[in-house]
Amino acid sequence: MDFAAAFTRDPQAAPYPVRCDATAAAGFAVLAVALALTVDDGRRPDAVGWALLLAAHVPLAWRRRAPLPVLLAVVACVAPYHALDFMHLAPIPASMTALYTVAATGRPKRTLLVGLSVVSITLTMQLVVNPHEMVELLRVSGWVIAMLVFGASIRLYRQLVAGLVERAEREAERKVAEERLRIARDLHDLLAHSITLIGVQASVAAHVLVADPDRLDRKALVGALEGISETCREARAEVRTTLHVLRAAPEGPLPDLASLPDLVRSSGADLTVRTGEAKVPAAVGAAAYRIVQESLTNAVRHGGPDPRVRVDVGLVDEALTVRVTNSVAAAGGGATGTTAPHAASAGSGYGIIGMRERARSVGGTLSAGPRDGGGFEVAAALPLAERKVTV
Structure with a gap:
C-alpha cells in the first residue's frame, strides 16, 4: 500500500477495518510479549500481569470503529498493569496506538480532554510506582503529548487533502459543464444556421417548380439545389469537427x-x-x-x-x-x-x-x-x- 495514501485516507473509511486492526493488534501483542521477556524495566509479569498485558491488546481490533471506548478499555488494563510495577515498556505500543487513533479521528476539543485525562492518569500511576523519578515523569508525559499531537496533525493533513481533492473535483465538474455548454452552443449555432438555409433554399426550389411549370427556370432551380448540397457538406464538415472535439482529438482550426x-x-x-x-x-x-x-x-x-x-x-x-x-x-x-x-x-x-x-x-x-x-x-x-x- 502507498505510504502517502495510507495517511491521506480516512481511517474509518478503510476496507476491512476490524480484520486489519485485529491483525495489527496481534502483532502488537507479540511485540509486547517479546519486550516483557527481554527488557529489564520493572519486574517480569506473572499470571495477572500477562492477563492484563494481553487483554490490553484485544480492544485494538475495534479501534477505528469506536476509538474512545477502545482507549478507555486499554487504559483500564494498562493502569493496573503499571501500578503493579510490571515491565513498563511492554504495553506502550498498544497505549500509543489507542491514543493516536483518538487524536486522528476526533475533534480537537475531545483530543485535548483525552490528553489531559491520560496524562493525569499516567502521572498518578508514575507517582505511585516511582515517586522520585522526575525524569521518567517528563519522558512519559512527553510521549503521550507527542502521540496526541502527531494524531491531530495527521487528522488536519487528511482534512486538507480532502478539501483539495473536493475542490479539484468541483473544478473538473465545472470545466466539463462549460465544455458541454460550449459544444451545445456550437451544435445549436451550426445546425440552426444550416437547417435554416436549407429550408430557405428548398422553398426557393419549390417556388420555382410550382410558380410557372410551363416556363421552368432551370438555372434558378439548379442553383437552389446546389446551395442545399453545399450547405449540407459544410454542416457535415463542422459536425465532424465538433465530434472530434468531443473525443478530445480536435482537428481543424476554430472559425x-x-x-x-x-x-x-x-x-x-x-x-x-x-x-x-x-x-x-x-x-x-x-x-x-x-x-x-x-x-x-x-x-x-x-x-x-x-x-x-x-x-x-x-x-x-x-x-x-x-x-x-x-x-x-x-x-x-x-x-x-x-x-x-x-x-x-x-x-x-x-x-x-x-x-x-x-x-x-x-x-x-x-x-x-x-x-x-x-x-x-x-x-x-x-x-x-x-x-x-x-x-
Whole structure:
C-alpha cells in the first residue's frame, strides 16, 4: 500500500477495518510479549500481569470503529498493569496506538480532554510506582503529548487533502459543464444556421417548380439545389469537427473572422470588416463568428420574405465590435424589430442566450433588441485583451 495514501485516507473509511486492526493488534501483542521477556524495566509479569498485558491488546481490533471506548478499555488494563510495577515498556505500543487513533479521528476539543485525562492518569500511576523519578515523569508525559499531537496533525493533513481533492473535483465538474455548454452552443449555432438555409433554399426550389411549370427556370432551380448540397457538406464538415472535439482529438482550426465572408455571402447579407492589422485572439474570433452566424440565422428565419441584413465588424477601445442589423419590415406591415424578439422567444429560446454566453466567455457583452424605426439589432463588444470573466 502507498505510504502517502495510507495517511491521506480516512481511517474509518478503510476496507476491512476490524480484520486489519485485529491483525495489527496481534502483532502488537507479540511485540509486547517479546519486550516483557527481554527488557529489564520493572519486574517480569506473572499470571495477572500477562492477563492484563494481553487483554490490553484485544480492544485494538475495534479501534477505528469506536476509538474512545477502545482507549478507555486499554487504559483500564494498562493502569493496573503499571501500578503493579510490571515491565513498563511492554504495553506502550498498544497505549500509543489507542491514543493516536483518538487524536486522528476526533475533534480537537475531545483530543485535548483525552490528553489531559491520560496524562493525569499516567502521572498518578508514575507517582505511585516511582515517586522520585522526575525524569521518567517528563519522558512519559512527553510521549503521550507527542502521540496526541502527531494524531491531530495527521487528522488536519487528511482534512486538507480532502478539501483539495473536493475542490479539484468541483473544478473538473465545472470545466466539463462549460465544455458541454460550449459544444451545445456550437451544435445549436451550426445546425440552426444550416437547417435554416436549407429550408430557405428548398422553398426557393419549390417556388420555382410550382410558380410557372410551363416556363421552368432551370438555372434558378439548379442553383437552389446546389446551395442545399453545399450547405449540407459544410454542416457535415463542422459536425465532424465538433465530434472530434468531443473525443478530445480536435482537428481543424476554430472559425474566425477570415471565415466571415463565406458565411455572410451564403446568407445574402452585406459585410463590412474594419479591423486593420489588429491581432484578434482565436477565442474572440470564434465567438464573433458564432454570434454573426446565429444572428444571420435569426434574420433569415424571422426577417420576412426579403430580409436586408448588414454585418459590421470593427475595433473600438481595444475591443472587437460586432453589429448585425435587419432593417426590413416584416410582412403585414409590422416591423421586424417587433416580431423578431417574439419569434425568437417562441422557439427554443437558446439563440440570444447562447450569444450572450459566447460574449461573456471571452469577457465581453452583448445586447439584442428592436431598433429605433424598425428592425432588429444584435451588438457585441468583445475585448481583445484577456479579462476576468464574471458569471
